Amino acid sequence: TRRAKLRLVGAGDSVDGDKPGAPASSCGSSVRGYQNGRCYAATGCIYGGRLGPLGLAVVQPRSRGAQVFTYRELERATDGFGEGNVLGRGAYGVVFRGRLGDGTPAAIKRLQLDPRRQGEREFRVEVDLLSRMHSPHLVGLLGYCADQSHRLLVFEFMPNGSLKGHLHPVIPAVDVAAGEQRDARPTLDWQTRLGIALDCARALEFLHEHTSPAVIHRDFNCSNVLLDHNYRARVSDFGTAKVGSNKANGQVVTRVLGTTGYLAPEYASTGKLTTKSDVYSYGVVLLELLTGRVPVDTQRPPGQHVLVSWALPRLTNRERLVQMVDPALKGQFAVKDLIQVAAIAAMCIQTKAEYRPLMTDVVQSLIPIVKKSPSMSCSSTPARPLQHVVYMSPAAGSNTS
Numbered sequence: 170t171r172r173a174k175l176r177l178v179g180a181g182d183s184v185d186g187d188k189p190g191a192p193a194s195s196c197g198s199s200v201r202g203y204q205n206g207r208c209y210a211a212t213g214c215i216y217g218g219r220l221g222p223l224g225l226a227v228v229q230p231r232s233r234g235a236q237v238f239t240y241r242e243l244e245r246a247t248d249g250f251g252e253g254n255v256l257g258r259g260a261y262g263v264v265f266r267g268r269l270g271d272g273t274p275a276a277i278k279r280l281q282l283d284p285r286r287q288g289e290r291e292f293r294v295e296v297d298l299l300s301r302m303h304s305p306h307l308v309g310l311l312g313y314c315a316d317q318s319h320r321l322l323v324f325e326f327m328p329n330g331s332l333k334g335h336l337h338p339v340i341p342a343v344d345v346a347a348g349e350q351r352d353a354r355p356t357l358d359w360q361t362r363l364g365i366a367l368d369c370a371r372a373l374e375f376l377h378e379h380t381s382p383a384v385i386h387r388d389f390n391c392s393n394v395l396l397d398h399n400y401r402a403r404v405s406d407f408g409t410a411k412v413g414s415n416k417a418n419g420q421v422v423t424r425v426l427g428t429t430g431y432l433a434p435e436y437a438s439t440g441k442l443t444t445k446s447d448v449y450s451y452g453v454v455l456l457e458l459l460t461g462r463v464p465v466d467t468q469r470p471p472g473q474h475v476l477v478s479w480a481l482p483r484l485t486n487r488e489r490l491v492q493m494v495d496p497a498l499k500g501q502f503a504v505k506d507l508i509q510v511a512a513i514a515a516m517c518i519q520t521k522a523e524y525r526p527l528m529t530d531v532v533q534s535l536i537p538i539v540k541k542s543p544s545m546s547c548s549s550t551p552a553r554p555l556q557h558v559v560y561m562s563p564a565a566g567s568n569t570s
């Protein structure tokens with residue numbers, strides 16, 4: 170039985186019809202309530218800049234939606250957007266750690282709008298979509314600020330940062346000079362990686378199959394997977410997401426955006442975007458979880474630059490498969506589980522989009538593997554004591570050494 174589909178009626182129009190630089194009110198703000206001196210937005214397109222109490226119908230919101238913040242409030246929350254509070258930098262702006270007036274920790278993304286107001290569209294899409302979609306597998310939008318020319322997004326804080334930060338940590342130059350090879354954080358173990366793979370699959374399943382029309386993330390990659398205190402994963406960064414077509418194949422033709430190494434071949438070459446483009450990107454992230462390698466690494470020997478091309482022939486060869494696994498995972502997994510995960514990855518990265526599985530199928534295939542792991546629950550931690558890890562010998566025919 171499928172869960173009732175969340176209706177996103179008209180979202181496609183609002184996304185496709187965006188005009189960078191359009192006035193803030195052009196989206197048809199539907200802020201519904203004003204409580205304790207603050208505006209609350211109900212579901213619907215809420216983008217509308219700073220709104221005061223006058224002229225707003227006083228309606229009790231059914232559920233607390235995204236809050237509207239003033240720039241001053243967010244400035245206070247981040248100690249004046251101090252360098253010490255920078256969590257990371259992305260293509261559209263800087264993300265700061267902050268604490269809201271009521272004490273809630275938050276990640277506050279200050280978008281950089283250039284003179285042509287690039288970034289405005291991303292802001293509108295993110296507010297629009299995240300105000301409507303609520304899933305435990307998506308990073309929650311706490312609020313936003315559209316105060317004059319400022320555009321900021323306020324997200325729930327994910328204390329363990331991005332998956333990219335764990336799989337591919339950047340070692341500070343001083344530590345490299347001191348001979349440090351790895352980041353001080355413990356490496357994510359096998360069970361934690363499986364849990365993350367399942368959480369991400371559920372997030373994409375929600376976007377593709379529990380919303381109507383489907384939402385295509387369009388930039389699913391390991392920097393957009395964020396980890397909570399229990400290393401449960403949530404997907405973020407919906408600025409470039411696209412609402413799929415209601416036609417049978419759900420295809421939309423669009424500008425090619427995304428991250429090198431994660432783009433499905435048919436999307437990269439023709440701009441034809443479907444949910445199967447996200448499935449391909451998911452397959453690449455699964456490969457990163459398995460191998461610990463980045464999707465494109467020109468420092469590696471010839472033939473190993475592109476993770477997908479290097480991995481594909483190995484995924485179906487038992488011996489080569491075991492050899493390609495991240496050395497940090499040695500001894501932590503049963504080979505038959507590895508073979509199953511590799512089979513899922515191989516299906517997701519197939520060149521022909523129609524042969525790739527639905528995310529529902531991926532979820533269903535991962536559940537038994539995740540459940541089997543003894544201490545695995547979906548709330549595993551990487552610093553799990555060794556006695557909780559299954560060690561099985563290769564002689565048993567189903568394990569790594």
Ligand SMILES: Nc1ncnc2c1ncn2[C@@H]1O[C@H](COP(=O)(O)OP(=O)(O)OP(=O)(O)O)[C@@H](O)[C@H]1O
Binds near residue numbers: 257258264276308405
């Ligand atoms: N909700 C959050 N909680 C904790 N840290 C976050 C949160 N959102 C973002 N970050 C941190 O800020 C960094 C930058 O995020 P941002 O979404 O701006 O860019 P990105 O996804 O890394 O790159 P790009 O936008 O180019 O795809 C992330 O890599 C992460 O480390």
